[in-house]
Amino acid sequence: MRIEGLSLNLATVRRQWNLGEAVEACARFGLAGVAPWRDQVIAAGPAEAARIFKANGMRVTGYCRGGLFPAADAAGRQAAIDDNKRMIDEAAEIAAEGIVVIGGGLPKGSRDLAGARTMFAEGIAAVLPHARACKVPLALEPLHPVYAADRGCVSTLAEMLDLCDALGDGLGVAVDVYHVWWDPMLAAQIARAGHRIIAHHICDWLVPTKDILNDRGMMGDGVIDLPAIRRMIEAAGYRGVQEVEIFSNDWWAKPGEEVLRTVVERFKTVCGPL
Amino acid sequence: MRIEGLSLNLATVRRQWNLGEAVEACARFGLAGVAPWRDQVIAAGPAEAARIFKANGMRVTGYCRGGLFPAADAAGRQAAIDDNKRMIDEAAEIAAEGIVVIGGGLPKGSRDLAGARTMFAEGIAAVLPHARACKVPLALEPLHPVYAADRGCVSTLAEMLDLCDALGDGLGVAVDVYHVWWDPMLAAQIARAGHRIIAHHICDWLVPTKDILNDRGMMGDGVIDLPAIRRMIEAAGYRGVQEVEIFSNDWWAKPGEEVLRTVVERFKTVCGPL
Numbered sequence: 113m114r115i116e117g118l119s120l121n122l123a124t125v126r127r128q129w130n131l132g133e134a135v136e137a138c139a140r141f142g143l144a145g146v147a148p149w150r151d152q153v154i155a156a157g158p159a160e161a162a163r164i165f166k167a168n169g170m171r172v173t174g175y176c177r178g179g180l181f182p183a184a185d186a187a188g189r190q191a192a193i194d195d196n197k198r199m200i201d202e203a204a205e206i207a208a209e210g211i212v213v214i215g216g217g218l219p220k221g222s223r224d225l226a227g228a229r230t231m232f233a234e235g236i237a238a239v240l241p242h243a244r245a246c247k248v249p250l251a252l253e254p255l256h257p258v259y260a261a262d263r264g265c266v267s268t269l270a271e272m273l274d275l276c277d278a279l280g281d282g283l284g285v286a287v288d289v290y291h292v293w294w295d296p297m298l299a300a301q302i303a304r305a306g307h308r309i310i311a312h313h314i315c316d317w318l319v320p321t322k323d324i325l326n327d328r329g330m331m332g333d334g335v336i337d338l339p340a341i342r343r344m345i346e347a348a349g350y351r352g353v354q355e356v357e358i359f360s361n362d363w364w365a366k367p368g369e370e371v372l373r374t375v376v377e378r379f380k381t382v383c384g385p386l
Numbered sequence: 387m388r389i390e391g392l393s394l395n396l397a398t399v400r401r402q403w404n405l406g407e408a409v410e411a412c413a414r415f416g417l418a419g420v421a422p423w424r425d426q427v428i429a430a431g432p433a434e435a436a437r438i439f440k441a442n443g444m445r446v447t448g449y450c451r452g453g454l455f456p457a458a459d460a461a462g463r464q465a466a467i468d469d470n471k472r473m474i475d476e477a478a479e480i481a482a483e484g485i486v487v488i489g490g491g492l493p494k495g496s497r498d499l500a501g502a503r504t505m506f507a508e509g510i511a512a513v514l515p516h517a518r519a520c521k522v523p524l525a526l527e528p529l530h531p532v533y534a535a536d537r538g539c540v541s542t543l544a545e546m547l548d549l550c551d552a553l554g555d556g557l558g559v560a561v562d563v564y565h566v567w568w569d570p571m572l573a574a575q576i577a578r579a580g581h582r583i584i585a586h587h588i589c590d591w592l593v594p595t596k597d598i599l600n601d602r603g604m605m606g607d608g609v610i611d612l613p614a615i616r617r618m619i620e621a622a623g624y625r626g627v628q629e630v631e632i633f634s635n636d637w638w639a640k641p642g643e644e645v646l647r648t649v650v651e652r653f654k655t656v657c658g659p660l
Contacts, residue, residue, distance in 0.1 A: 217593075223611040225568065258532040260568035261593045261609045271570050294499065294534035296545050319491075319535045324598060335535045337497040 118379050119145035119173040120372070121313065121357035122152055128368035131156045135168050141372045145171030147212070147355050150199060158205045165206060173353050174251065174286070174311050175199070175208035180216030181235025182228040182265060188219070189231060196239045203248045210249040210310045212286050215266035217259075228265040233275055236283070244282040251310035252276065253286035256294075258324055268292075269301035276308055284310035287345060288357065290317060290328055293336045302344040309350040314338060314383060315358045326359045330374055332382035339384025346385065354383060392653050393419035393447040394646070395587065395631035396426055402642035405430045409442050415646045419445030421486070421629050424473060432479045439480060447627050448525065448560070448585050449473070449482035454490030455509025456502040456539060462493070463505060470513045477522045484523040484584045486560050489540035491533075502539040507549055510557070518556040525584035526550065527560035530568075532598055542566075543575035550582055558584035561619060562631065564591060564602055567610045576618040583624040588612060588657060589632045600633045604648055606656035613658025620659065628657060 120143055122134050129137060131152045138146050146165070153161045153175070165172050178196045183189045196213075203211050215232045218225065236250065243250050252272040255264025266272060269285060269292055276283045285305050290313070292298055302309070316334030321327050331338055342354070356375050363371050394417055396408050403411065405426045412420050420439070427435045427449070439446050452470045457463045470487075477485050489506045492499065510524065517524050526546040529538025540546060543559060543566055550557045559579050564587070566572055576583070590608030595601050605612055616628070630649050637645050 218609055223609050223614075225609075225611070229570070256531060257568040258530070258595075258598075261591055267568050268570060294531040294541050296503070296542060317535055321532075321598060324532075324595060335492055335497050335499075337499070340497075 113142060114144060115142045115376065115379070116144050117353055118143050118376070119147060119171065119353040119355040120375065121147040121174070121176065121355050123149055123176065124356060124358045124363065124375070125368045125371055126152070127364040128371070131161055132164050134368070135164050135170055137368055137372055139168040139170060141376055143170070144353055145173040147174035147176060147357070148172065148206070149176045150202070153202060153206060158202050162206045171353075172206050172208040173355055175203045175206065175211045177212045177214055178250070179213035179232065179235065182216045182219050182231040184219040184221070189235065192216075193235055193238045196235065197242045200239065200243050200246050200248050204246040208248065210251045210284070211243070212311065213250045213252050214255055215264040217262040217265060225260065225265055229271070232266055233278075236275060237279055240279055240282050249310055250283050251286035252283060253288060253311075254291055256291040268295060268297070269305065270297055273301060273304055273308070284308040286311035286313060287341075288313035289336050289338060289341050290315050293317060293341065298341070299344050302348050306348050309345060309348055310352070311355060312342070312345050312350060312352060313355045313357045315356065323361060326361045328358050328360050330358060330363065331356070331378040338382060342384045354379065387416060388418055389416045389650065389653070390418050391627055392417050392650070393421060393445065393627040393629040394649065395421040395448070395450065395629050397423055397450065398630060398632045398637065398649070399642045399645055400426070401638040402645070405435060406438050408642070409438050409444055411642055411646055413442040413444060415650055417444070418627055419447040421448035421450060421631070422446065422480070423450045424476070427476060427480060432476050436480045445627075446480050446482040447629055449477045449480065449485045451486045451488055452524070453487035453506065453509065456490045456493050456505040458493040458495070463509065467509055467512045470509065471516045474513065474517050474520050474522050478520040482522065484525045484558070485517070486527050486585065487524050488527050488529055489538040491536040491539060499534065499539055503545070506540055507552075510549060511553055514553055514556050523584055524557050525560035526557060527562060527585075528565055530565040542569060542571070543579065544571055547575060547578055547582070558582040560585035560587060561615075562587035563610050563612060563615050564589050567591060567615065572615070573618050576622050580622050583619060583622055584626070585629060586616070586619050586624060586626065587629050587631045589630065597635060600635045602632045602634050604632060604637065605630070605652040612656060616658045628653065
């Protein structure tokens, strides 16, 4: 039976399976959808990727990941804008329900975080007309402040929602519990987001965290109050899937079937509302 | 000649020197003050520690670290309150200009971050009368969100200033650039803090950061715009020292003299305002 509320971000099993293998496994386990990364779609070819999703009856709940607009010079910024436009075309081709967009890090040698955030906003403004024309929503994802220097210069839902307010239709936010669980303004900003919540990513924060990037936890193994955040998100009106996204050296070392079996079990037992 | 604006947090050289050796070295290099950790003061004995500071003409710009109030039960919370009161007595004995106070992590098994923050606020309220009586200001230090689970449940200056607003005299904030540099509200919250800025800690954020706790950078080696933050802090009215605090496996492995020489040189060349 189909588990309507559950999608898998395919980074979670990227070391175990290629795109076709991963999608087939997700279908076997009854997931409603998957969210592929760009390298996975490019490796298969967008047309073949689209065929794989369709043949397995899988929604494409997100496409990872765009944004990353800050660059050291105008040519670099334009290259990022052009690349995001190509990604929007790919998203349309694979019928992705949205693109996950992150801030990007500081340009090499820069200490200007405010400047990087401005470049991010300008990049979004530059690609938004194309995203609207292609009917591909952009889900702006704040990243945990630990990534502000090298990966995601925009750290909070408040900042991303300010950008949504300023630029209007075609934008929303991705609420990844790993990135925002610590935020004292979380409840208020989720309520503010309302129908602009496009994606809800789940995993867990492990104590201790052994690796800043690749030691995310399976739901239930860490300290995030997943049911509480889910209640906030549903109170804001969100009725979409929860997308499991786990970057983890530990889980990447396990058989893909074990990962999926655990994802399904934990989704049912610890992800609430309980 | 004395470098009036510079103090060293003694965690920076904790693996090289004991308290007496560290203080004497700081005096030789002309620093205005030091900020010892509690284990260092206890190891020497508070009376002997006070003698060492005085004999070397060193200010004690801070005493690390109190707070850590969240606990799994009432007995644990009371023990933390009692321990903070003892620490206030020690601070008075060594003539520390303030105590650095951090949130503490989630109690074991807890996922209730809001509850931990409440316990922190209650703990501060419980020890504040004693701190006032001893004339020892409490410098509330938000920690980087990467430590929210296991070390500092209060992550932002905004939250700490809310607590200062609520509880009044005897409280202020410690602005450690490592913990707050990413905060999109940084400029606004530093301006809000005004005369309540009790401490200004400096180091740098390295890219990549190899260890979440012990890979902090020497000023100038990372991406934090130190002069910009110093300008904000001075515009808010702060005229106190900059206190260098570097937890670093790399710097702990170098001779203490080399660390101090580098601290002094970087303080003069990269810490602004430039």
